Amino acid sequence: MDFSFPTQPLAKCAKFLSGGTPSKSNPRFWGGNIPWITPKDMSDWNGTTADCVTNEAIGNGTRLTPAWTSYVAVRGMSLHNEIRVIRPSFAAAFNQDIKAIQALDGVEGRFLYYCLVAHKRTLLERVESAGHGTGRLPTDQLENLPIPVVDRDVAVSIAKILGDLDDKIDLLRAMNGTLEETARTLFRAWFVDFAPIRAKIAGAPSFQGMPEALFETLPDSFEPSKVGEVPKGWQVKPIGEMADCVGGSTPSTANPEFWDSGENPFCTPKDMSSLNSAVLLDTERHITLAGVQRISSGVLPIGTVLLSSRAPIGYIAINHAPVSVNQGIIAMKPTVLPTEYLRFWLEFNMNTIKSNAGGTTFAEISKSKFRPICAVRPPENLLAAFSDFSTPIFGRIASNEMERAKLTALRDTLLPKLISGELQAPSLAALDMEEMRDGG
Known part of the structure; x- marks a missing residue:
């Protein structure tokens, strides 16, 4: 990034703190009300953490930092693909794979945070390999990051x-x-x-x-039914009889005829994993009409309910744009049951769906195993x-x-x-x- 402002190293305007992990074998350190941040929490940050620690854990393997501290993930496999930076509005503890960066007196903390975000591409280029696929962002590469010197x-x-x-x-x-x-x-x-x-x-x-x-x-x-007691007179049928359940495929990625200048959204479980709601508007990759014609399910109409059927099972989305899907998705086109009913039926029956999965390398629910699962009509x-x-x-x-x-x-x-x-x-x-x- 070229600056019209003068710059100084990040180390001149911020303090760096390291985190840690309290002993997992000590129950006195876990289950408290202090959020404990890991790089996994920082992916698609929504303000929550998977784990919390107790006051007793502070100083016993981790430390507490105040609200509005900036955190940068500096170690993990994800570092080869993205730089994760967050700035929570609450005090938190954090693990050893993260650096906490606190603005020094006189430095605007939120401005410093946005400088870090603006430098994500630069930081990604500075990531080193720590072995076994793990990425590492050396502290000195953070410390010498150029930060604009501007009036407050x-x-x-x-x-x-x-x-x-x-x-x-x-x-x-x-x-x-x-x-x-x-x-x-x-x-x-x-x-x-x-x-x-x-x-x-x-x-x-x-x-x-x-x-x-x-x-x-x-x-x-x-009255009793295959899925337990249901209201008298309500039908119980296989989901495959109440929605058109179809799958997709991936045309050869080596054939540019299927991909170059493609305009049709092509959905994979990865697209669904990054959604912030159950609504799918677009996808990372697009496919040509020639590519669409290689997929048996073709283009799925708006209002189709999508379920990732492997790697992992369980992402759910309603497409609000016509899409084609790959082999990792079961698409449910509404027939008897409406779109929103199917969306929530999937959610509330996910344990049953997963229990019908097979696979040796990873769990997968096939269409043949999915369609017979019973649902209430x-x-x-x-x-x-x-x-x-x-x-x-x-x-x-x-x-x-x-x-x-x-x-x-x-x-x-x-x-x-x-x-x-x-x-x-x-x-x-x-x-x-x-x-x-x-x-x-």
């Missing part, structure tokens, strides 16, 4: 522009989580716990959130009511994801230009976010 008000302005974008991106992500949970809660109540039927059996005249006319049509008893009026409720929710999620993608692209465009000095922050700071996003 300029640093604050740059950090605010980028921070406002990040805050809006995070807000959209949180909104989508809330929206999806709203639909999930209704699905669980109606089709997993059968709460309205149980309320009716108990003598309730209605059920909150369900139209009275719909409630009156519900049965008032249960509620009455049409109940399915329609659930669709009427959930379809607009997922439409809103898709709109938010499109907005988030635009904001992310804008941030990624502005970041290096602001940090390098190619764009001047004071003039940008006065711009409204709508104008910035629309290119005004």
